Amino acid sequence: MYIIEACPCCQSKDSSARWAIIAPFLAHYAVGGPPFLCKLLECTTCSFRFFNARLEPAEVDRLYSGYRGERYFAERHRWEFWYTQRINDSIGGDPEEISVRLAALEELILPHVDHSVVKTVLDYGGDRGQFIPKPLGTNKFVFELSDAVPEPGVTRIGSGQKLNGMKFDFIMTLHVLEHCSDPAVILEQLRACLNPGALICVGVPYERYGISFAGKGNLYRSYLSALLHSSTPLIAADFYSTAARVRLGHIPPFGFLKCHEHLNFFNRDSMSALLKRTGFEVVDSRIELVAKFPSRVESLNVLARLR
DSSP: OEEOOSOTTTOOOOEEEEEEEEOHHHIIIIIOSOOOEEEEEEETTTOOEEESEEOOHHHHHHHHTTTTSHHHHHHHHHHOTTSOHHHHHHTTTOHHHHHHHHHHHHHHHGGGOOTTTOOEEEEETOTTTTTSOTTSOSEEEEEOSSOOOOOTTEEEEOOHHHHTTOOEEEEEEESOGGGOSOHHHHHHHHHTTEEEEEEEEEEEEOOOOBOTTSOOSHHHHHHHHHHTTOHHHHHHHHHHHHHHHHHHSBOOTTOOEEEOSOOEEOOHHHHHHHHHHTTEEEEEEEEEEEEOSSSOEEEEEEEEEEO
């Protein structure tokens, strides 16, 4: 992993910081070593939250190769006993959640689309392409490196080399940028794949949980360092912290912030800053409730036009 100081959205170096821990699963599975301390930074200019520790390309490959497969699940369940096989298998596949998310996307996208112009549609990092609205476009593609079988009528693009030679009238990338070490690079790549004046839809989890109990000083740092010396107290504190974050919406006293698969936490201001920086202008945005059980899940969906 490497460390950054500047905000990936607006490039400001003015931020506040709180101590955090690299998730044991992430450290062992992707980084190849024991967990260690990092920081969660919040940009004072655009209010973007991000972990200062970022994944190297080789670490990204280790994490997402065979994503949610047998080896992934076994290693994650080893460190996070509450991450069950049912949870692993249901992510992105729950019919009710797909229906709710599709309805929200159609409400955001379709009023702004000229169907006589939009013919080619790409879902970047879109699993099976199950979130492409059916009325959108006539030629549908999904860029996906895993072996997920695409939905009927969707063509899979399995390499970046092939993608770089294609152009699209509409691109969507949902729940991708929160994972990226440098989200601006992804948007710049997608900008190069868009026809002039085309639209892009960016969707990310809207995760703005309370962090006031996560400390900034040396005493809290010493507490987290002590947790790192024994796996049992660390796993117990991780479970306690995760349960409070998911159920109550904040990190609890004596809990900790955990750098896991999500490196980035957007709101409207930070997403607008990132899109502006990469050559887009925002057309519309919505914060949608997409799931209530087992936890409340909101998504920030932003529609933007290539400038």
